[in-house]
Amino acid sequence: MAVFFLGIMSVQGQTQTKKDTVKEKEIDEVVVIAYGKAKRTSYTGSVATISSDKINNRPVTNITKALEGQVPGIQAVSASGQPGSTASVRIRGIGSISASSDPLYVVDGIPFDGNINSISPNDIESISVLKDATASSLYGSRGANGIIIITTKSGKKGESRINFNISQGFSGRAVKDYKQVSTDQYFQLYWEALRNGYKSGQISSQQAAQMASDNLTTALGINPYGAGFPNPVGTDGKLVPGAKALWNDDWRDILQRTASRSQVDFDISGGSEKSNYFFSLGYLDDKGIAIESGFQKFSTRLKINSEVKKWLNAGANLSYTNSIQNAPPSSDSRTDNIINAARVIPSFYPYYERNADGSYVLDAEGNRVYDFGKYRPTSALQNQNAAATLPLDKNENKEDNFSGKGFLEFTFLPELKFKTSFSVDLVNYNGHYYSNPLLGEGSEIGGSVTKSNSRTLSYTTSNILTFDKKFGKHHLNVLGGQEFYKYDYQTISGSRSQFSLPYYYEPDAAALLGSFSGNSDKFSLLSFLGRAEYDFNNTYFLSVSGRADGSSRFFADNRWGKFWSVGASWKASNEDFIKNLNIFNQLTLRASYGGQGNDKLRRPNGSSLYYAYQELYKFYNNLGEPGTVLEKVQTNDVKWETNLNLNVGLEFAVLNNRVKGNIEYFKRKSQDLLFNMPVAPSLGISDFPFNVGTIQNTGFEFSLFTTPVKNDNFQWNVDVNLSTLTNKITKLPKGSVITGTKRLEVGGSIYDFFIPEWMGVDPSNGKPLWRYIYQDANGNTVDGTTSEYAKATKTVQGSALPKVMGGVTTSIAYKNFDLSGLLTFSIGGKILDTDYTSLMSNGSAGGRAWSAEMLNRWTPENPNTDVPALSTTTNNWTSTSSRFLYSGTYARLKNVSLGYTLPSDYFEKLGLKKFRIYVQAENLLTFYKHKGMDPEQALDGTTYYRYPAMRTITFGLQATL
DSSP: OHHHHHHHHHHHTSOOOGGGSOOHHHHTOEEEETTEEEEGGGOOSOEEEEEGGGTTTOOOSSGGGGOTTTSTTEEEEOOOOSTTOOOEEEESSOOOSSBOOOOEEEETTEEOOSOGGGSOGGGEEEEEEEOSHHHHGGGGGGGTTOEEEEEEOOOOSEEEEEEEEEEEEEEEESSOOOOBOOHHHHHHHHHHHHHHHHOSSSSOHHHHHHHHHHHHHHHHTOOTTOTTOSSOBOTTSSBOTTOOOSOOOOHHHHHBOOEEEEEEEEEEEEEOSSEEEEEEEEEEEEEOSBTTOEEEEEEEEEEEEEEEETTEEEEEEEEEEEEEEEOOSOSSSOTTOHHHHHHHSOTTSOSBOBOTTSOBOBOTTSOBOBOOOTTSOGGGOTTOOHHHHGGGSEEEEEEEEEEEEEEEEEEEETTEEEEEEEEEEEEEEEEEEEEOSSSSGGGGGTOEEEEEEEEEEEEEEEEEEEEEEEETTEEEEEEEEEEEEEEEEEEEEEEEEEESSTTOOSGGGEEEEEEEEEEEEEEEEEEEEEEEEEEETTTEEEEEEEEEEEETTSOGGGOEEEEEEEEEEEEGGGSHHHHTTTOEEEEEEEEEEEEEEEOOBBOTTSOBOSOTTSOEEEEEEETTEEEEEEEEOOOTTOOOEEEEEEEEEEEEEETTTTEEEEEEEEEEEEESOEEEEEOOGGGSOSEEEEEOOEEEEEEEEEEEEEEEEESSSEEEEEEEEEEEOEEEEEEOSSSEEEETTEEEETTSOTTEEEEEOEEEEOTTTOOEEEEEEEEOTTSOEEEEEESOGGGOOEEEEEESSOSEEEEEEEEEEETTEEEEEEEEEEESOEEEOTTGGGGOOOSSSTTOOOBGGGGGBOBTTBOSOSBOOOOSSOOOTTSSSGGGEEEOOEEEEEEEEEEEEOOHHHHHHHTOSEEEEEEEEEEEEEEOSSTTSOSOOOTTSBOOSOOOOEEEEEEEEEEEO
16 A cells, blocks of 8 residues: 555656646536435535446446455455356345345335346446445335445437447366376276275274275276276275376366357437437357356447427336347256366266277267266265256246336426336246256156246335525425335246156157246335435535335234434535644544434345235145145234434545545444244244344444556556444344354354364374263263264354455556556455365265365374365265365455557547447456365355356447448
8 A cells, every 4th residue: 555655656746747646526426316416515415426438348147246345345256157147146245134235226216126147237337335324214115225326327428329349258167177087087086985994893904905805896887997807996095007098087177168259339418508318239158167157238328318398397218128048057956056066076987978999889870979977976966967967957047127217307397397107027937957868867857847937016206395595504305205126026937747758848849747836926005205415515414314204014003113313424625724724635533323214124035025924824724625824923013123323434536536535334223123033843834024123233344546647648547445344143032043154143243164174184193073062970070072073062163244344446557558456355254165065075985086185184193283184984074064164365356457448549440439448357256275175155155066167258349420
C-alpha cells in the first residue's frame, strides 16, 4: 500500500494539470437506491456500486459470479463450475438458520423473480448493493438479507449507436485435481494392504506375503502387466524385474476436456429530447469441461422511455431468454457423478477393452469396444463407463424466462409526482433426463426417462407518490406508496422405462409407466410503505422510513409485520472548520438503525414453505388404497423473523480526490428466528416451524480507491476492499441443536463443525486415533484417544465462515492500451473435504484410486506419519473428523484483461466510433495450500463431489458504430 501513496505523493509534487485531479462529480456520484436515486455523499444508508465496465466483459454465464471481491460485505461463493450455475450470495453474514438468507434482486426498480441467469451481463449499466436498514427497509421483508439492484442500459440522447461484442475462448480446470499414485505404486501398495489383511495368529508374514502376490490381480480384477507377469509383485512387495504396465488410461483425460466458449452481444441505442431506446441481442455457448455438459443461451431486451406529455412519462422494459443447460450428475456422491467417476477409477482400468498383450479389443467393424469393467470391484464403479453412456443419455434443463415491466409517471406539480408500475416474471422450466437402453446401468431395465415441467408466474404492482421540494437551505423529499406481490408455482413430473427401440427419448416411446407427481404453491404479499428525507444546507441529512407487509405464509393474527429505519449523515467537509484544514475534499459521517422481517421459511430439504401455519399431509398408495400421513402440524403462533441492523460509516476523500475511502461498522441481529425444530420420530413428524433463537453478525468494512498516477498518457487506479465477519448465536431454546456435521450452540457460529478430533496415527501399530473423552470408574473425566471411531468424541472444530474477505482491483491505461486485474481473497474459516476421503481408503475399498499421500502410510520403517497402515480390513479412518478439515484461506486471480483500442484516425476510415481488441482470463491463478481441492466451496464449508471451477481464456473484439 505504501507504493500506492508514494506514487500519489510523487505526482502531487509535480505541476498540477486538470487531468491530475479526480473531478468532484466523480466523488458525488449518483447511486441507485430503493425506489429512486441519491447522491452518494448525501445518502444516509450503506450502498456500494459496481459499474458496467467491471461486469460487461467478464466471461461468466451468471452475473452473481462477477460480484466476488468487488464490494466489501458481500460473500459470493461459486459452489459449482457447471456452466449456467449461480453463486451463493450473502450480504453481511448469514441472517437465518432455517429461513432464506438470499438477497433480493431488484431490476430497474422492481423486485425480480426470474432466473438471474436470464440477465445478460452486457445489458447491465450498474449494480448497487444495499446493505443496511436505511438502504433496504423500503423493501421490507423482501430485503431482509440485503438488496442487489441491477440497472439495465438505456439509450442516450444523440446519434444512434450500434455496439458489437464478440469473444471466443477456451476453458479448463482452475485447480488441478488431487495427485494420485501411479499404476506401479498402486499395485505395490495394494499388495501391502492384502498382506497386512492376511496376517493373523495362524498365518505368518511370509505366508501372507505369498498369498498377497498370488491373489493381487484377482483381487483387483485385472493384470495390466500382461500374461508374462501373472504375479507382477513379488513376495518382497516390489515389482518383479521387467514388469511394465501395458497401458495408462487416466479417466480424467476421457471424461474431461478443454472446453470452448463463444459469446456474441449486439445492441442498438439512441434517444432524443423526449425519448430513448435500447435494444439488444445476445448469444452464449459455454461448453463445460466435463463431457456432455454446457450452457447455451439466447437473450433479447427492449427498453423504451418516452415523455408522452409534459406531465406524463411512460416506459417499458421487456426481456426474453431461452437457455439450455446440459448437466450430467456432477454435484453429489452418486456413482454416476461424472466428476467423481473421473477421479476414483485408477488408470490401470482401461476405457476400452484390452487384450492380454495390451492391444485393443475390436468389434466386427474394427471399432474399439468400451470397457464397462464388469470385473472391477464395486469401489471402482463396476459396470460403468460414462464416456460410453453419456453421449447416449440426456441430462437437459430448458428454461424460458420472460420479464416485462412498464410504468406511467404523472407530474402534477414540479415537486409532486406519481408513478405506477407493473412487473411480471414468467419462468417455464422443462427437465429431460434419459438413460439409454443400450449401454450402462440403464440397459438393465431397458432404459428410462423422466420428464418434468414447472411454471412460475409472479407479478408486482407498485404505486408511489413522491414530493420533492427545496425551501432555501432546506430540502425535503417524501415518498409514500403501496405494493402488491403475487406468486404462483406449478409443477408436474413423470417417468417411464423399457424402451423397445434405442435413440427415442420421449416418454411415449417407453412401455412401463413409473411415477407421476405434481403440485402447486401460491403466495401473496401486500405492502404499504413511506419514507421522508430532509437535509439542511446540503450538510445535515436525516431520513426515516417504514413499511408494513402482510404475508400469506402466516396465520391471520400474525400476518402483518411492521418494519422501519432511521438514518442520519453529516457532510463535515462543508463545514468551514474542516475546509480550513485543507486536508479533506470530502468527509461524511453517517449512521442508521432499523428493523426488517423475514418470512421465507424453508423445509429441511431446502424448498420453500409457503404454508407455515397450516397442517400439511403426505399422500401414499397403500396396496392400491389411498392414505394420508401427517407431514407438518398446525402452528398458528409462527410469526415474522426480525432483523435489526445498525450501521455507522465514515467516507472521505483527500489529496485532491486522488484517494477516496469508506469505513463502516455493522451489527446485524436476527431474532425470533424461523427454525425447523427437530422432534422425536415417534411423534410421526421430523420437525415443525417455530420462532426461536437469535443470531448476530458483526464486522467492519473498508474500501479504498486510489489514483497513484494520472496524466495525459497514463493513468493507474488501485482499489482495495475488505470486510470482517463474526457470526454468533446468542440465543437458542435448548443447549444445542446438532444437524449433520454442524452444531448450533449459544456462543458459536451457525456453521461450527461438530465432529471427532483427529489425534494422528499410533506409531506402535499404525492404527488411527481419535480423541475420546470418557468417565473412568471413579467418575473422573479422562481425555484420551481411541482407535474405534464409534467411541470418538465429537467436539467443536472451528467454523466454515471466513474471518476476512476482500479484493484488490487495479487498472492501467496507457495511451490506447488498457490492463486490469482483480485479485480476490478469503482469510479464515475451514473446509471439510469429504471428496478427498474417496482417495484415502486404507485398502478396504479395493480398486478405488489412491491419493499420492498414501505413499506416506504407516510402516514399521515409517512409524511417525499421519496416514494409517494399509489393510483390507476397514479401520474407518476416512470417516468424518478433523483429519480432513482444512484451512479455507486462499487468494485467486479472478480476472485479468488486456486490451488495445485503435487510434481514432483508424475509426474514421472504418466508419467506426470505437474499435477494441482484448484478451482476458477468469480464475487464472489460485493460491491455496491443500492441492487438488478448489477452495471456493459451499457456504457451509463441506465439499460434495462438485463440478470444479473453470479457468477461462477469451479473445474478443468490441466495435461501436
